[in-house]
Amino acid sequence: MIWRFAAGLAHCLPPEAAHRAAVATLRRKIGPKPALPSRPVTVAGLHFDNPIGLAAGFDKNAECADGALRLGFGHVELGTVTPLPQPGNPRPRVFRLPEDGAVINRYGFNSRGMDVAAGNLTARQRGQHQTGIVGINVGANKTSEEPTDDYRKAVGRLASYADYVTLNISSPNTPGLRDLQTDANLQNLIAAGREGLEAAGCERPLFVKLAPDLEPGDIEAICARAMTEGIDGLIATNTTISRPDSLRSAHQGESGGLSGAPLFEKSTRVLAMMYGHLGDNGPALIGAGGVANGWQAYAKILAGASLVQLYSALALQGPELPGRVVRELDLLLGADGVMDIAAARGQIPDADRAIQHALHLAQSAGLQD
Numbered sequence: 001m002i003w004r005f006a007a008g009l010a011h012c013l014p015p016e017a018a019h020r021a022a023v024a025t026l027r028r029k030i031g032p033k034p035a036l037p038s039r040p041v042t043v044a045g046l047h048f049d050n051p052i053g054l055a056a057g058f059d060k061n062a063e064c065a066d067g068a069l070r071l072g073f074g075h076v077e078l079g080t081v082t083p084l085p086q087p088g089n090p091r092p093r094v095f096r097l098p099e100d101g102a103v104i105n106r107y108g109f110n111s112r113g114m115d116v117a118a119g120n121l122t123a124r125q126r127g128q129h130q131t132g133i134v135g136i137n138v139g140a141n142k143t144s145e146e147p148t149d150d151y152r153k154a155v156g157r158l159a160s161y162a163d164y165v166t167l168n169i170s171s172p173n174t175p176g177l178r179d180l181q182t183d184a185n186l187q188n189l190i191a192a193g194r195e196g197l198e199a200a201g202c203e204r205p206l207f208v209k210l211a212p213d214l215e216p217g218d219i220e221a222i223c224a225r226a227m228t229e230g231i232d233g234l235i236a237t238n239t240t241i242s243r244p245d246s247l248r249s250a251h252q253g254e255s256g257g258l259s260g261a262p263l264f265e266k267s268t269r270v271l272a273m274m275y276g277h278l279g280d281n282g283p284a285l286i287g288a289g290g291v292a293n294g295w296q297a298y299a300k301i302l303a304g305a306s307l308v309q310l311y312s313a314l315a316l317q318g319p320e321l322p323g324r325v326v327r328e329l330d331l332l333l334g335a336d337g338v339m340d341i342a343a344a345r346g347q348i349p350d351a352d353r354a355i356q357h358a359l360h361l362a363q364s365a366g367l368q369d
């Protein structure tokens, strides 16, 4: 109740101020700490207590990983961190679309840079008893002459602090960044990521985060490249530059990446398409885009995801959301008689059917709100 009240108060603030307040609150480890059912899953050799994670973009400077994990997430992905500090785009640069359950942002990688993030993570390591998986998501500076080099540098500087590393090549707010998704560039990018890991002197699973606006041919080429290069995970997806006709909110015309409810189906289709190319033996799939409850998380798992990430629903609904998603997912797995996440993964590899199945199950279980 109190957390719902706090979330309501946060909505009286402009979105970026509310975001800053939320990070400051979690840095002090203030927030609900729900007791949750364990739904463990192992991905890329890492043990996750549950498959629900906080997507990148919330904790851009690696300030509040443990506060976010306490909310019930099995993992948090920090960043995007760029090698050098940069201010990002002029404000305002993030907008709530409440009628659509959506957010539009054009932050443009506002980052205090990799040295500040490393400092924050050093302080964290000195703290006591850490649980939960922490990933670090890295990107290129806007003015970089050689963006691929930026990934090498940021991975080299930060990998040792993280359980896994994500190369983010899908933000729509850094000009040219998404061109790194083309096959020739992707090969160089992955090589740079590996060189960064070598420079850091540590082995870490390498994930690549992709856009939802890719053509089917691009998706196939990316999957083939990820297979041959031995990438550990693909995150599907980042925000979209598309604007569905269904949008109703005043801010629908703002430029930037759209996330939240209107991205759910689109990102789940991209995920299912990837699973179709990769099957069970390729890189793990991490589903992100529009997840706001247990059945949506379950739909992504049925469509091929081993892990699920969310961000917009947390911003719109408040800190009790992750616990609710984990509890609902647990109920749905039970209702379907599925042993565990691994057994559910990819069981309905068609996005529309996976969504229908999960939604009907939630309705029968009285979970659909």
Ligand SMILES: Cc1cc2nc3c(=O)[nH]c(=O)nc-3n(C[C@H](O)[C@H](O)[C@H](O)COP(=O)(O)O)c2cc1C
Pocket (backbone or CB within 6 Å): 055, 056, 057, 058, 060, 079, 080, 094, 103, 105, 107, 109, 137, 168, 171, 209, 237, 238, 239, 259, 260, 261, 263, 288, 289, 290, 291, 309, 310, 311, 312, 313
């Ligand atoms: C305000 C905001 C900032 C974001 N910043 C980043 C970022 O820095 N790096 C990144 O990889 N993704 C970023 N994202 C994308 C999210 O990680 C996620 O992939 C996307 O929003 C879809 O999930 P959602 O619908 O649950 O929000 C951002 C999203 C939002 C809403």
